[in-house]
Amino acid sequence: MATMKKALLAAAVAAFAAFLGHRWFKLKEITLASREVPVKHFSCHYLENIEFGAEDITILKDGLAFLSTGLKFPHMPALSNEPGKMYVLDLLHPKPTPVELLIKGKLDLSSFNPHGISVYTDETDDSIYLFVVNHPQHKSQVEIFRFVEEDTLVHLKTITHPLLHSVNDIFAIGVESFYATNQNSFPNDALHFLTIFLGLPWCDVVFYSPEEVRVAANGFLSANGINTSPDKRYIYVSDILDHEIDIFERQEGEQLVYIKSVDVGSLCDNIEVDHKTGDLWLGCHPNAMKLVNHDPEDPPGSEVIQIKKIHSEHPVVSQEYTDNGQVLKASSVAAPYEGKLLIGSVFHKALCCDLK
Numbered sequence: 001m002a003t004m005k006k007a008l009l010a011a012a013v014a015a016f017a018a019f020l021g022h023r024w025f026k027l028k029e030i031t032l033a034s035r036e037v038p039v040k041h042f043s044c045h046y047l048e049n050i051e052f053g054a055e056d057i058t059i060l061k062d063g064l065a066f067l068s069t070g071l072k073f074p075h076m077p078a079l080s081n082e083p084g085k086m087y088v089l090d091l092l093h094p095k096p097t098p099v100e101l102l103i104k105g106k107l108d109l110s111s112f113n114p115h116g117i118s119v120y121t122d123e124t125d126d127s128i129y130l131f132v133v134n135h136p137q138h139k140s141q142v143e144i145f146r147f148v149e150e151d152t153l154v155h156l157k158t159i160t161h162p163l164l165h166s167v168n169d170i171f172a173i174g175v176e177s178f179y180a181t182n183q184n185s186f187p188n189d190a191l192h193f194l195t196i197f198l199g200l201p202w203c204d205v206v207f208y209s210p211e212e213v214r215v216a217a218n219g220f221l222s223a224n225g226i227n228t229s230p231d232k233r234y235i236y237v238s239d240i241l242d243h244e245i246d247i248f249e250r251q252e253g254e255q256l257v258y259i260k261s262v263d264v265g266s267l268c269d270n271i272e273v274d275h276k277t278g279d280l281w282l283g284c285h286p287n288a289m290k291l292v293n294h295d296p297e298d299p300p301g302s303e304v305i306q307i308k309k310i311h312s313e314h315p316v317v318s319q320e321y322t323d324n325g326q327v328l329k330a331s332s333v334a335a336p337y338e339g340k341l342l343i344g345s346v347f348h349k350a351l352c353c354d355l356k
Contacts, residue, residue, distance in 0.1 A: 016094075027197060030221070030241045031288035032267060033147040037303060042341065042353035044084065045329075049087065049098045052080040054344030056117045056169065061275050063091040065335065065342060066130060067098060068114035068349065074138060074189060077294050077347050084114040086132070086153060091337050096352060105155025107143060109135035116169030116225070116270065117179065129156075131172045132182070140167040140187075142208075143314075144176065161213050163206045166192070169270060171226045171235065173254070177209040179216060181223035181237060196221065196241065205237055207254050217248055217256045225270035225333075230278050234259070236313070238268045238282065243305065245271070245280065257331040262315050264305050269332035269346075280307040283333035283343060291330055299325030304334040304343060321353070 028034070047054070054067040070084035073353040087098040103109060115133035122129065128147040133140070141160045145153035157176070166184035173179065184192040185202035194203050205226065221241035228235055228250075235248045235256055244263055248256040266284040273280055284303040285291050291300040304321035320341065321334070329348040334341055334354065343351040 012190075026199060028289070030196075030199075030243075031116050031292075032243075033287065033289040035287045037286045037301060037319075037324070037325055040319065040322045041327070042321055042355065044278070044343070044351040044353035047089070047096075047098055047342070047350040047352055048351040049100070050344075052082075052128055053330075053332075053347040054087075054342075054350040055332050055346050056270050057184055057333045057342050057344045057350070058117055058119055058272065059087065059091065059335050059337045060119060060121070060128075062135045063337055065089040065091055065096075065337070066117060066119060067342075067344065068117045068132060070113075071115055071135075071346060072113055073115075073135070073346070075292055079347055082108055083112045085112075086114060086117075087131075088147075088151060089342075091340060091342075098350075099151050102152045103145070103155060104152060105145075107158070108136065113138075116167070116181075118170045118172040120172035120175065122175055129172065129175055131170050131178055133167045133170055142167065142170060142178070142180065159208065161206075161208065163213055163215065167206075168224050169226045171228060173232075174209070178207075179226055179235065179256075180206050180208060181226050182206065182222055183222045183240075187249075201242070203239075205235075205256070207256075209254075216254065217246075217258065220246070225268065225282070227271040227273050227280075230273065230275055233290075236273070236280060236310075238271055240267050240269060240285075243260055243267065245282070245310070247310065260308060262307060262317065263319075264307070264317055266303055266305060268305060268342075269331075271299075272333060272335040274336050277308075279336070281305075281320075281334040281336050281341070282307070283331045283345075284299040285330060285332075290325070298307075301325045302328040302331030302343070302345065304331065304341070327351075 067087040113135040165187040168183040185195040203220040207216040224240040225238040244261040266285040268282040308316040330346040333344040
């Protein structure tokens with residue numbers, strides 16, 4: 001009997017060790033730990049005043065771009081002790097230069113830590129509302145601002161909710177309504193890592209309005225960027241660890257119905273959409289292990305991917321820009337406008353590139 005117990009115990013230990021080995025292999029696989037990309041550049045220059053990242057960028061139809069900068073995130077380098085800032089950039093200016101936005105209101109600016117952003121324009125009076133994911137003390141909340149004059153944001157409201165526990169990005173659909181992605185399954189980092197290690201797709205997209213808050217879509221390994229088609233009919237979500245862009249159709253009552261997924265072969269962060277063509281532009285991380293390790297001798301690289309004809313049977317996925325981290329580290333967003341492309345990063349700099 002004792003011999004049998006020892007044999008069973010040894011078999012259980014061996015099986016558990018094999019399981020851990022398999023999951024470790026899968027973890028390296030989903031983080032693209034061994035991936036290298038060739039260098040492929042546009043004609044670009046650094047944006048002035050942006051020294052500590054522009055994690056998210058969004059551009060209005062009139063060429064006005066908003067940038068969230070200075071994000072401090074767990075397990076990522078923080079190159080500045082200053083609070084985060086918001087910038088505005090006029091791409092129609094002969095020499096576009098980011099201008100820091102003055103923030104008025106009761107928001108605690110000493111702990112301002114901006115992440116994903118979205119802009120909503122109220123067609124009744126053309127008022128512009130800027131929605132910003134904020135992580136003060138590494139919590140998750142959404143700030144709503146109104147953009148006034150040329151360089152001022154007026155803080156209107158802070159939104160918190162138990163379902164908005166680890167928000168990454170946001171897409172505004174009204175003056176107080178939005179969709180938001182949760183990049184973690186749980187607020188607790190250890191529990192979330194366990195779900196990733198076990199391959200459990202437990203992250204979600206949340207719909208928020210003053211009248212209702214609910215999970216609108218789920219089944220993501222890690223939900224990241226979110227945006228919409230020019231006609232507002234479809235919602236795009238980047239499942240960064242599944243290397244896919246998931247497409248949902250918006251239906252009555254803000255219900256999201258899953259349509260399909262498009263494989264992108266990279267860890268794609270934020271999603272921006274060309275207002276005219278409907279093409280998707282993705283700021284991506286070629287290798288997440290380099291991003292986490294942040295070795296100065298082998299820095300995290302950058303990658304921009306474009307998707308054309310995403311609703312066709314054969315979407316066209318192309319690698320448009322790549323860098324080994326010598327020019328731009330950890331690209332997180334690529335925003336197109338009239339032959340130009342703004343590429344932002346998690347903690348480094350930002351580029352203005354010429355697509356023509």
